[in-house]
Amino acid sequence: MVRFENVGMRYGAGPEVLRDITLRLEPGSFHFLTGASGAGKSSLLKLIYLAERPSRGLISLFERDIATMPRREMPALRRRIGVVFQDFRLIEHLSAFDNVALPLRVAGVAEHQIVEHVSELLTWVGLAEHLQARPATLSGGQQQRVAIARAVIGRPSLLVADEPTGNVDEDLAYRLMRLFEELNKLGTTLVVASHNETLVDRFDHPRLHLAHGELTLQRAPGKAKR
Amino acid sequence: MLRRRLDLPLDRDGSGRFLPWIVALMVYLSSLALAGTLVVRDVLERWDQGLQGTVTVELPAKPAGGKEDGAVELALKLLRATPGVLSAEPLDAKRTAQLLSPWLGAEVDVAELPVPRLIDLRVDPARADLPALRQRIKAAIPGAELDDHRRWLDRVIRTGFALQAVAFAIVVLVGAVAVLAVVFATRTGLAVHHAVVEVLHLIGARDGYIARQFEWHALRLGIEGGIAGLVLAVLTVAGVAAAAERVGAIDDAMRLLPIIEAPLYEWALLLVLPVAAGLIAMLTARITVLQALKRMP
Numbered sequence: 001m002v003r004f005e006n007v008g009m010r011y012g013a014g015p016e017v018l019r020d021i022t023l024r025l026e027p028g029s030f031h032f033l034t035g036a037s038g039a040g041k042s043s044l045l046k047l048i049y050l051a052e053r054p055s056r057g058l059i060s061l062f063e064r065d066i067a068t069m070p071r072r073e074m075p076a077l078r079r080r081i082g083v084v085f086q087d088f089r090l091i092e093h094l095s096a097f098d099n100v101a102l103p104l105r106v107a108g109v110a111e112h113q114i115v116e117h118v119s120e121l122l123t124w125v126g127l128a129e130h131l132q133a134r135p136a137t138l139s140g141g142q143q144q145r146v147a148i149a150r151a152v153i154g155r156p157s158l159l160v161a162d163e164p165t166g167n168v169d170e171d172l173a174y175r176l177m178r179l180f181e182e183l184n185k186l187g188t189t190l191v192v193a194s195h196n197e198t199l200v201d202r203f204d205h206p207r208l209h210l211a212h213g214e215l216t217l218q219r220a221p222g223k224a225k226r
Numbered sequence: 227m228l229r230r231r232l233d234l235p236l237d238r239d240g241s242g243r244f245l246p247w248i249v250a251l252m253v254y255l256s257s258l259a260l261a262g263t264l265v266v267r268d269v270l271e272r273w274d275q276g277l278q279g280t281v282t283v284e285l286p287a288k289p290a291g292g293k294e295d296g297a298v299e300l301a302l303k304l305l306r307a308t309p310g311v312l313s314a315e316p317l318d319a320k321r322t323a324q325l326l327s328p329w330l331g332a333e334v335d336v337a338e339l340p341v342p343r344l345i346d347l348r349v350d351p352a353r354a355d356l357p358a359l360r361q362r363i364k365a366a367i368p369g370a371e372l373d374d375h376r377r378w379l380d381r382v383i384r385t386g387f388a389l390q391a392v393a394f395a396i397v398v399l400v401g402a403v404a405v406l407a408v409v410f411a412t413r414t415g416l417a418v419h420h421a422v423v424e425v426l427h428l429i430g431a432r433d434g435y436i437a438r439q440f441e442w443h444a445l446r447l448g449i450e451g452g453i454a455g456l457v458l459a460v461l462t463v464a465g466v467a468a469a470a471e472r473v474g475a476i477d478d479a480m481r482l483l484p485i486i487e488a489p490l491y492e493w494a495l496l497l498v499l500p501v502a503a504g505l506i507a508m509l510t511a512r513i514t515v516l517q518a519l520k521r522m523p
Contacts, residue, residue, distance in 0.1 A: 076430065102425075106435050154430075
């Protein structure tokens, strides 16, 4: 599903923040992406969700080489990838409902289907009472759930989450991870970046560990502490 | 009007705040230029039609002492016998005095002045051979002139064309300035809402979807500004028309001033300006956004 071959990345003329990254993510897999702050986790995720282009190497998503893919086909590819941004990136002037509806609207889904699916999903994440609330009036945890709902509403094949638990307490962070596991069981491939080792240790999934721009794969500990 | 749900809060930032005012000013100037063009064209057409088939024969002044030399009678005989000449009437002393009164005053006796004698000629332009007639009248009466007003009218028409060209250039320049204003407003909007645009881009919005948000906003602002500019222009034109009518009422000769008499359907052209302004703003915003989005990964 995701394949990187000797990928390097730099911002402008700066030094390489990612070096010789080679990885392969199979459909239905769940990986944590770990590493210290500044290790390059966000940069790697940006390459996966097509927010940045590599300086070198080959990236293939859904068996398509993105370097040779025509620009007009990119939006359809992006719709297969759900993204939970580190800072949520909710649109402030839109309600929770409209924020979650956005991926469906850009895809041209009929409004009656949008109403049905978005209401159902927001109820599922416990925000049935906040459909018309603006992000600024929601707590950090509620905003987080709106961001997750927006990422999954289009039923993406691949879900990328960048520090999704960075702004919530331990209990909510654990519950969000359980939510991701539920999505994974439904067939969604997941990559979740976190620098919270304690939280990651509680789950039994392999880790992609970044240090100094280089990636190593660490197998799941085998006995997660729940 | 033209409000629709937008993912980008373009109404709430300052990027397009001045755009309607700029468009209003542009449409105001364009409307005046266009109105000026219509007036000039209308006046030229009226003058051209008014002078069609009108010729003046100018005979030398009477010999000293006011003695009749028979030149008028000879000219009339020759003219009335010419094919294509519908009528030939000499201007009497009273009418000549009227023509000269703006320069010489009403009290002067033209019979005592060596003024040329004039014959007002009506001809059928399709049948009358004016160059041949000019030769014949000159041969019959030395010093006689035949004036079909063409030389004067051609100069006026050339001036009219020049004025129309200037007006057209003004409309083009004003349009170019409006396009630049929309480009800057759109770029500012893109910069202000970069974060939202990026989210839309990353969740799979096509470039056209994002561009449409700016398009509709620009269309609305363009039409609003255009209507304001047109209303101001109509008020200005109406004021000028009223002033011209008043001057015309004082002195009929001054009706050469641009009395606004172009047909209604031509004035309806002005209504197109706000729509054109809106469409230009819309298209400019679209192209600007699409160009900017091309730079995104």
